[in-house]
Amino acid sequence: MADAAWAAPSTAAVPARTVASRHSALVRVTHWITALAFVALLVTGIEILISHPRFYWGETGNIHTTPLFKIPIPASRATVPTGYGYVLPDQNGWSRYLHFQSAWVIVITGLLYVIFSFFSGHLRKNLLPNRADLSWRTFSASIANHLRFKRPGEEEAWSYNVLQRLSYLAVIFVLFPLIIWTGLAMSPAIASVFPSAVSVLGGQQSARTIHFFVTVLLFLFLLVHIMMICLAGFRNRMGAMITGHSATNKERV
Amino acid sequence: MSDLSRRKLITTGIAAAAGVSGLAVAGGLAKRHGLIPPDASGPYGPGETLNYAAQRILNKYSMAREFSPSQISNPPFANEVAPLGDDFQRLQQGRFADWRLAVDGMAAHPATFSLADLKSHPSRSQITHLACEEGWSYIAQWTGVPLSHVLDIVGVLPQAKYVVYFSIQKDWWDSIDMADALHPQTLIAHSMNGADLPVGLGGPLRMRVPRQLGYKNVKYITRLTVTDDLRRFGKGLGSASPEGGYAWYAGI
Numbered sequence: 001m002a003d004a005a006w007a008a009p010s011t012a013a014v015p016a017r018t019v020a021s022r023h024s025a026l027v028r029v030t031h032w033i034t035a036l037a038f039v040a041l042l043v044t045g046i047e048i049l050i051s052h053p054r055f056y057w058g059e060t061g062n063i064h065t066t067p068l069f070k071i072p073i074p075a076s077r078a079t080v081p082t083g084y085g086y087v088l089p090d091q092n093g094w095s096r097y098l099h100f101q102s103a104w105v106i107v108i109t110g111l112l113y114v115i116f117s118f119f120s121g122h123l124r125k126n127l128l129p130n131r132a133d134l135s136w137r138t139f140s141a142s143i144a145n146h147l148r149f150k151r152p153g154e155e156e157a158w159s160y161n162v163l164q165r166l167s168y169l170a171v172i173f174v175l176f177p178l179i180i181w182t183g184l185a186m187s188p189a190i191a192s193v194f195p196s197a198v199s200v201l202g203g204q205q206s207a208r209t210i211h212f213f214v215t216v217l218l219f220l221f222l223l224v225h226i227m228m229i230c231l232a233g234f235r236n237r238m239g240a241m242i243t244g245h246s247a248t249n250k251e252r253v
Numbered sequence: 254m255s256d257l258s259r260r261k262l263i264t265t266g267i268a269a270a271a272g273v274s275g276l277a278v279a280g281g282l283a284k285r286h287g288l289i290p291p292d293a294s295g296p297y298g299p300g301e302t303l304n305y306a307a308q309r310i311l312n313k314y315s316m317a318r319e320f321s322p323s324q325i326s327n328p329p330f331a332n333e334v335a336p337l338g339d340d341f342q343r344l345q346q347g348r349f350a351d352w353r354l355a356v357d358g359m360a361a362h363p364a365t366f367s368l369a370d371l372k373s374h375p376s377r378s379q380i381t382h383l384a385c386e387e388g389w390s391y392i393a394q395w396t397g398v399p400l401s402h403v404l405d406i407v408g409v410l411p412q413a414k415y416v417v418y419f420s421i422q423k424d425w426w427d428s429i430d431m432a433d434a435l436h437p438q439t440l441i442a443h444s445m446n447g448a449d450l451p452v453g454l455g456g457p458l459r460m461r462v463p464r465q466l467g468y469k470n471v472k473y474i475t476r477l478t479v480t481d482d483l484r485r486f487g488k489g490l491g492s493a494s495p496e497g498g499y500a501w502y503a504g505i
Contacts, residue, residue, distance in 0.1 A: 051387040051388060052389050059324065060324075060390045061389060061390060062326070062390065064328055077387055079332055079333065093498025093499040093500075097297035097300065097498075097500055100300050100505060101297050101299060102300075104300055104303050104304075188317065188464050189464045189465065190312075192316055192317045192318065193311045193312045193315045195318050208388060
């Protein structure tokens with residue numbers, strides 16, 4: 001009984017009721033805290049980027065150095081040659097404060113979620129693809145369904161499909177660790193404690209560049225995630241993630 | 254009320270109580286060990302305290318990375334500085350022979366040093382990375398007198414907690430805790446890449462704190478004050494940076 005309170009039922013156990021528990025309270029709370037912190041990190045990250053919209057590889061990089069690439073936007077510093085005739089206002093102070101504060105929130109929340117996932121069975125039941133899912137047939141069928149923008153059937157409101165599982169796993173266990181690592185590698189104090197964490201990446205400017213690319217990937221994930229919610233039924237899926245209940249009969253195609 | 258929801262309620266209650274008291278204990282411990290930064294009031298205080306406390310626990314004795322001469326950036330880069338004023342120009346015309354660094358506050362023997370005095374003391378050279386919060390960076394060799402050496406000469410009192418440093422530019426001043434002030438790589442730098450420190454990069458004297466970002470490395474320093482209480486300086490936030498919206502601790 002306690003287990004059912006934490007973990008969503010599997011595909012086989014679609015209840016006959018119209019309203020049933022879909023997401024456990026911990027999943028819902030950590031989801032929305034993460035969502036809020038991610039938006040704060042994204043907005044402040046863009047603000048910080050605007051002060052020097054150039055990226056380099058290696059340890060050092062400045063306006064005397066050839067960049068790996070530039071973002072074609074105006075900058076908030078007059079010293080950066082952007083080709084625009086104006087300079088944006090400096091927002092770095094509060095952006096840096098809020099960026100790090102949100103980073104703490106997302107890291108603590110993420111740790112709580114991962115620990116919970118290991119011990120509650122959420123990881124095993126809801127995230128790890130089962131053996132049948134990993135067969136080529138299921139896999140290609142899932143890809144084909146996504147490519148056709150096929151609206152998911154009712155059973156999919158109760159269990160993540162294989163592509164969904166693999167994307168969530170990649171975000172949780174690859175992209176998040178990587179963005180935390182590259183973020184910390186930019187800190188001169190952390191670099192003094194773990195110098196190899198910086199040199200393995202190729203240097204502090206490489207860390208900044210990788211941090212940017214991982215942000216792009218996470219942002220793409222967010223866009224696809226929201227798109228899929230809309231496709232599957234915005235009210236129903238949002239409701240499930242807010243209240244924990246899924247009204248399975250109300251939104252049939 | 255069913256058994257399950259009662260159990261959940263009790264568990265949640267205990268967890269919340271443990272969380273709140275845990276935070277209170279952590280806050281008390283952080284305060285006792287000097288892990289609360291001076292700009293900890295305000296909406297970003299929790300994040301700043303976590304940054305500063307976590308990094309201080311990890312890095313009290315860690316050494317900033319040092320690089321090989323082949324990695325020195327040529328040329329180095331510095332943001333432009335505001336016009337330096339008549340006093341500076343007069344000193345510059347005299348090739349900084351009259352530049353003085355006063356050291357006062359919680360010191361047994363407050364003293365004033367000329368540039369020549371400082372250069373006659375044992376110096377340290379190191380090739381380190383300087384990163385600006387904006388995102389750019391360069392590597393250079395800095396030479397100077399370790400701040401800890403100067404603090405030894407003036408006899409810092411044991412209750413000292415911070416060193417405040419002032420630039421000839423009135424709106425630039427900053428401070429570091431004793432972990433950074435006594436750190437062997439924290440220099441009062443007078444030379445760069447084997448020559449006198451150029452004026453554009455902070456010459457004749459610049460504070461060099463390699464485990465923090467560029468803006469803690471205040472240019473044109475003229476005075477150091479040793480203190481146990483940052484509330485007496487400016488708006489009490491530890492430096493000019495928080496007054497302009499930037500964090501006091503810049504290790505990240």
